[in-house]
Amino acid sequence: MTDATASAAPDAAPRRGKSIVTQDTNTRKRNAAEKRFQTYGMIAIGIGVFFLVALTWSILRSGLPAFTETAVTVEFNLSQEQFDEAESQVLKTAAYEGFFVRALQAQLNEEGAGDVQVEEDAVGRIMGNVGSQIREFYRANQDQLGQEVSFTVPASSRVDRYLNGALSREDLTNSRFLEPEDLDIVDRLVDSGVMANAFDWTFITGTDSGVDNPGGAGIGASVIGSFFMMFVVLVLALPIGVAASIYLEEFAPQNKFTDLIEVNISNLAAVPSIVFGILGLAVFIQFAHLPQSAPLVGGLVLTLMTLPTIIISTRASLKSVPPSIRAAALGVGASQMQAVFHHVLPLAAPGILTGTIIGLAQALGETAPLLLIGMVGFVARQYPDGLASGLLDPNSAMPAQIYTWAARADPAFYEKAWGGIIVLLVFLLFMNALAIFLRRKFERRW
Amino acid sequence: MYDADQNRTENRVGQADIKIAAKNVQVYYGETHAIKDVSVDIEDRLVTAFIGPSGCGKSTFLRCLNRMNDTIPICRVEGDIHIDNEDIYDKRVDPVQLRAKVGMVFQKPNPFPKSIYDNVAYGPKIHGLAKNKSELDDIVERALRRGAIWDEVKDRLDAPGTGLSGGQQQRLCIARAVATEPEVLLMDEPCSALDPIATSQVEELIDELKQNYSVVIVTHSMQQAARVSQKTAFFHLGNLVEYDETEKIFTNPQDSRTESYITGRIG
Numbered sequence: 231m232t233d234a235t236a237s238a239a240p241d242a243a244p245r246r247g248k249s250i251v252t253q254d255t256n257t258r259k260r261n262a263a264e265k266r267f268q269t270y271g272m273i274a275i276g277i278g279v280f281f282l283v284a285l286t287w288s289i290l291r292s293g294l295p296a297f298t299e300t301a302v303t304v305e306f307n308l309s310q311e312q313f314d315e316a317e318s319q320v321l322k323t324a325a326y327e328g329f330f331v332r333a334l335q336a337q338l339n340e341e342g343a344g345d346v347q348v349e350e351d352a353v354g355r356i357m358g359n360v361g362s363q364i365r366e367f368y369r370a371n372q373d374q375l376g377q378e379v380s381f382t383v384p385a386s387s388r389v390d391r392y393l394n395g396a397l398s399r400e401d402l403t404n405s406r407f408l409e410p411e412d413l414d415i416v417d418r419l420v421d422s423g424v425m426a427n428a429f430d431w432t433f434i435t436g437t438d439s440g441v442d443n444p445g446g447a448g449i450g451a452s453v454i455g456s457f458f459m460m461f462v463v464l465v466l467a468l469p470i471g472v473a474a475s476i477y478l479e480e481f482a483p484q485n486k487f488t489d490l491i492e493v494n495i496s497n498l499a500a501v502p503s504i505v506f507g508i509l510g511l512a513v514f515i516q517f518a519h520l521p522q523s524a525p526l527v528g529g530l531v532l533t534l535m536t537l538p539t540i541i542i543s544t545r546a547s548l549k550s551v552p553p554s555i556r557a558a559a560l561g562v563g564a565s566q567m568q569a570v571f572h573h574v575l576p577l578a579a580p581g582i583l584t585g586t587i588i589g590l591a592q593a594l595g596e597t598a599p600l601l602l603i604g605m606v607g608f609v610a611r612q613y614p615d616g617l618a619s620g621l622l623d624p625n626s627a628m629p630a631q632i633y634t635w636a637a638r639a640d641p642a643f644y645e646k647a648w649g650g651i652i653v654l655l656v657f658l659l660f661m662n663a664l665a666i667f668l669r670r671k672f673e674r675r676w
Numbered sequence: 677m678y679d680a681d682q683n684r685t686e687n688r689v690g691q692a693d694i695k696i697a698a699k700n701v702q703v704y705y706g707e708t709h710a711i712k713d714v715s716v717d718i719e720d721r722l723v724t725a726f727i728g729p730s731g732c733g734k735s736t737f738l739r740c741l742n743r744m745n746d747t748i749p750i751c752r753v754e755g756d757i758h759i760d761n762e763d764i765y766d767k768r769v770d771p772v773q774l775r776a777k778v779g780m781v782f783q784k785p786n787p788f789p790k791s792i793y794d795n796v797a798y799g800p801k802i803h804g805l806a807k808n809k810s811e812l813d814d815i816v817e818r819a820l821r822r823g824a825i826w827d828e829v830k831d832r833l834d835a836p837g838t839g840l841s842g843g844q845q846q847r848l849c850i851a852r853a854v855a856t857e858p859e860v861l862l863m864d865e866p867c868s869a870l871d872p873i874a875t876s877q878v879e880e881l882i883d884e885l886k887q888n889y890s891v892v893i894v895t896h897s898m899q900q901a902a903r904v905s906q907k908t909a910f911f912h913l914g915n916l917v918e919y920d921e922t923e924k925i926f927t928n929p930q931d932s933r934t935e936s937y938i939t940g941r942i943g
Contacts, residue, residue, distance in 0.1 A: 563799060
C-alpha cells in the first residue's frame with residue numbers, strides 16, 4: 231500500500247506544468263499505434279480492391295467473347311428449279327452446300343477478292359454443316375424461293391477463337407478440325423467484309439446446344455428456369471417467412487419451445503446448401519413424386535434455403551421499430567394485430583424487402599442443391615409455353631447451366647461458361663441495386 | 677387518505693364522483709414486488725398527480741389503469757381496479773375497449789410516422805367513430821383544437837407528424853389521445869422531454885382538459901404537480917405514502933417521508 235502511493239506520487243507530480251507542445255512517450259506510442267492500425271486497414275482494403283479488380287478483369291476478358299460470334303453473311307438466291315433438283319438428289323445437304331459455296335465465291339468476286347478459291351471441304355471446316363441449315367430454311371419457307379435472301383452462317387468456334395487471338399496457327403498443325411490453310415481463307419473473308427464479328431443474340435435468347443456446337447449454345451432457357459424458380463421462392467418464402475417472423479417477434483410467448491425454434495432457425499441459415507439439395511431429392515422427388523429437374527422442385531428446395539435468411543432479416547427489422555410506436559398504437563386502443571399491421575409492418579417493410587431480395591439473390595446463385603435434384607436439364611429445343619409447363623417441364627437454371635458448360639470438353643464452352651457468369655452477375659447486381667433502391671426509398675422516417 | 681375524503685367535501689363545491697377506484701393493488705415484475713398494496717380513488721373531472729422519486733412505481737401504477745402492463749410478459753397485477761364500478765381486470769374485459777376509454781400520453785412524444793391528420797384520425801377510424809370523411813374531418817379538427825395545436829397545423833395536415841417540434845408533437849399526441857373520446861387521460865411524464873415554453877403550453881392544455889376528463893399525470897416536477905393538479909399522490913418504494921388535496925400535500929404533509937421529498941431531502 232505504501233509502495234503504491236509512493237510510486238503514484240512521482241508519476242502524478244511531473245504532469246503539472248508540463249508542456250503540451252512536446253509529445254511525451256505515452257502520447258507518441260499511442261499515436262504510432264493509431265497510425266499502424268490505419269495502415270493495416272488500408273492494406274486490407276487494398277487487397278480486397280485488388281482481388282475485385284482482378285476478378286472483374288478476368289471475368290470480362292474470358293466472358294465477353296461469348297457474347298459475340300463470327301459469322302459469314304451471304305446473299306443467296308435459290309430458284310424453284312434448283313430447289314427441286316437438290317431435293318431429288320441422294321445427298322441433299324451436299325447439294326445445298328454446293329449452292330452456298332458458289333454464292334460465297336460469287337460474293338467474294340464481287341468484293342474484289344476473287345483470287346480466293348473456296349471449296350466445300352474448307353467451308354465445312356470453317357462454318358460447319360452449312361447445307362443442312364440452308365435446306366431447313368427453304369423447306370420451312372418455300373415462299374422465299376426465287377427471292378434475295380441474306381444468310382448469316384456462324385463460323386466454327388475455332389475460327390472465333392482464332393480471331394479473338396486465343397488460337398494460333400501453330401496450334402493447328404495436327405488438327406483435323408481446322409487446317410492452317412483455312413485460316414488464309416478466313417483472313418481474306420474478314421478483309422473483304424464477308425466475315426464479321428457481331429453481337430450474338432443466340433447466347434442471350436437461345437437454349438443449350440449439343441456438345442459439338444458451342445456456337446449455338448445460349449443461356450436464355452436457363453434464365454427462364456431461374457425465373458420460374460425465383461417465382462416459386464418469392465411466392466412461398468416471403469409470406470411464410472414474414473408470417474413466421476411476425477408471430478415469433480410480436481405474439482409468441484417467451485418460453486423454452488420458442489427459444490428452441492429460434493435457435494433452430496439461426497442454425498438452418500448456416501446449413502450447407504447441398505444438405506437442402508439431398509433433402510429436396512428425398513422429400514419432393516422420391517417421396518412426393520414431383521417431376522425431376524422441374525423448376526418447381528428447385529424453387530421448393532431454394533425456398534427452404536431462403537426461409538431462414540428472410541426470417542432473420544424480417545425479425546431484425548421488426549425489432550428495429552421503436553417500441554414507442556407499438557405503445558402509441560396500443561394506447562389509442564388498437565389491438566395488437568392492428569398495431570403490427572398498421573404501424574410496425576410499414577416501418578419494417580424496407581428491411582423485409584431488402585432481406586428478401588438478398589435471400590433471392592443468394593438463391594439465384596445457388597448451384598449445389600440443383601445438381602442433386604437434376605436441375606441440369608438439357609433444354610435444346612423450346613421455351614416453356616406457360617406457367618404450368620414453366621414450373622413442371624425439365625429445365626436448367628443459370629448457375630447449373632454454367633456448371634454444365636464448364637464441365638464440357640470444347641474450350642468454346644468454357645468461354646460460354648464465363649459469359650454465363652457475366653449474365654448471372656448482371657442479374658445479381660440488378661437485384662442488389664433494387665434492394666438498395668427500395669431501402670433508400672422507404673428509409674425509416676421517425 | 678380518509679382525511680382526504682373529508683377535506684374534499686369541505687373544500688369543494690358539488691359532489692365529485694369517483695372515476696377510478698383501486699383497492700389493494702399489487703404489481704410484481706417477476707420476483708420484484710413493484711407496487712405494494714396501493715389503494716386510491718381518482719375523481720372525475722380533475723387532475724390527479726402522482727409524484728415520487730424515480731423507480732417508486734408511479735408509472736407502473738399508471739400503466740395498470742389502462743392495462744398497458746399486459747404487454748410486459750413478466751408483469752403480474754393483483755387487486756381490484758374499478759373504472760365506473762367495472763373491474764378492468766375482469767376476464768370479460770377486452771383491453772382494447774378499455775384503452776379506448778382510458779387514453780394515454782407517453783413520456784416521449786411518439787407520433788406515428790404518418791401525416792398529422794392520420795395521426796389523429798387513426799383512433800377514431802379503428803373504433804368506427806366516424807361514418808364518413810366529413811365526420812372524420814370534424815373529429816380531427818375538434819381533437820386538434822382540444823390539443824391546442826389546431827392553429828399551428830391547420831394549414832399542413834398532410835405534413836408528417838414527426839416533423840413537428842417536440843412540444844407540438846406532444847400536443848399532437850394529446851390530440852390523438854382525446855380523438856377517441858376517452859373518459860380518462862393518463863399522462864406519463866408528458867413534459868419531461870419538453871422545454872419550459874412547451875411545458876407551460878401543455879400544462880395549460882391539461883388544465884382545460886380537466887373539464888371533460890379525469891386526468892392522471894405522473895410527474896417528476898413538484899412545481900408542475902402543484903401547478904396543474906388538484907389532488908396529489910406521493911409514492912415511495914412502491915407504497916402510496918400519502919394522497920390528498922395538492923395544496924395540503926405541499927403545505928402541510930402528514931407523513932415525514934412526503935415532507936422530506938417535497939423539501940428535497942429524499943428523491
